[in-house]
Amino acid sequence: MAILVVDEMGAAIHLTGERLLVRKEGEEVRSVRMRDLERLVLVGPVDLSTPAICALLDAGIETDFLSRDGRYRGRLAPAEGKNVLLRQQQFRRADDTAFCLGIARTILAAKLGSCRYVILRHHRNHPNEGLLGAADYISACAARLASQKSIEACMGVEGAAARAYFSALGTMVRREFAFEGRTRRPPRDPVNALLSYGYALLTGEIGGALAAHGLDMHVGFLHSVQYGRPALALDILEEFRPLVADRLALKLVNNGVLNAEHFEPSEEGGVRLTEPGRARYLAEYHQTMAREVDDRRTGGKTSFRSAIRGQAGRMRAAVQGEADYVPYTLR
Structure with missing residues (x-):
């Protein structure tokens, strides 16, 4: 099954028979059979015809909308699942302070462990005492979460650890890519542009996985409920940000896959990927999501995309009281 990402400015998507056709300036750019399509992702100003929308909804295929600077805008999805009782349980869990606190501690501890993992992996090939200090500080912060x-x-504890982590990240990128900390809406430098874009893509994938399990992506336990905010998707995103988006950003800038010409100023005063830059990023992103990685729970192998689906299922089990929530980690 394919995930089709359309990010060409001015592109238009039409339905022809059983295929979606992507056209730009009257020329066919690509096409995909509906039966082979798992998800559609639209980046920036892309037109989607009404017949195409209806066909996507009838086939149960979700469409995610991202801004050109990597902000997740929302999704077009079929009617909500029929399991109203599950969503009622989810709403009750969101009002259960003890349940929410337990989920928060669990997810944040896993996230900080993964941040430490990213730092130590880099330190292995590029020894730096400052990186060891940051890893130790993050580990100490993780230990404080339980209390x-x-x-x-x-x-608050996670925020302190995140500042140390992003400071360390700044020493891990090539010198020509200055990174002094996390900025968003808009991202102010190329590395932040990559992080925002990766986080938005992951949010869409997580939202789809949650919907497939009958959960409401807008009702979270770590992130508070706010109008239009995909809070539960953001909860699970915390587990995958360091392992997928952060590591991918480091790889792309440090290995020279992306350089300065792949970025441009945005209308909001920030920085974003150019169209060729997004094409390179997406190719690497899909390879990363499909590549085999360790699954410490089973001792076997999985992919990040499969792991996301697994976490959505584990969140459902936790909501239903069938099992404690176990976050995803590589180590």
Whole structure:
């Protein structure tokens, strides 16, 4: 099954028979059979015809919308699943302070462990005492999470660790790519542009996995409920940000896959990928998501895309009280 990403400015998507056709300036750019399509991702100003929309909905295929600077805007999805009782359970869980705090501690501890993993993997090939210090500090922060009495306190601990992590990340990128910390809406430099774009793509994948399991992606346990905010998708995103988006950004800039010509100023005063830059990023992203990685729970192998689907299922089991939630980690 294919995930079709359309990011050519001015492109238009039409339905012809059983195929979606992507055209730009009257010329066919590509096409895909509906039966081979798993998900559609539209980046920036792309036209989607009404017949194509209806066919996507009838086939149960979700469409994610991203801005050109990597912000997740939302999704077009078929009617909600029929399991209303599950969503009622989810809403009750969101009002259960103890349940939410347990999920918050678990997810944030896993995230910080993965941040430490990213740093130590880089240190293995590029020894740096500063990186070891950052890894030790992040580990100490993770240990403090268990004693925190509120989600706000947990987020405070995670925020301190995140500052140390992104500071370390700044020493891990090639010198020509200055990175002084996380900025968003808009991202202010190329590395932040890559992080935002990767996080948005992951959010869409996680949202689709949650919907497939009958969960509401807008009702989270770590992230508070806000109008239009995909809170539960953002909860699970925390587990995958360091392992997928952060490592991929490092790889692309440090290995020279992307350079300065693949970025441009955005209308909001930030930085974003150019169209050729997005094409390169997406090719690497899909390879990363499909590549085999360790699954420490089974001792076998999985892919990040399969792991996301697995985490959605584990979140459903936790909501239903069938099992404690176990986050995804590589180590």
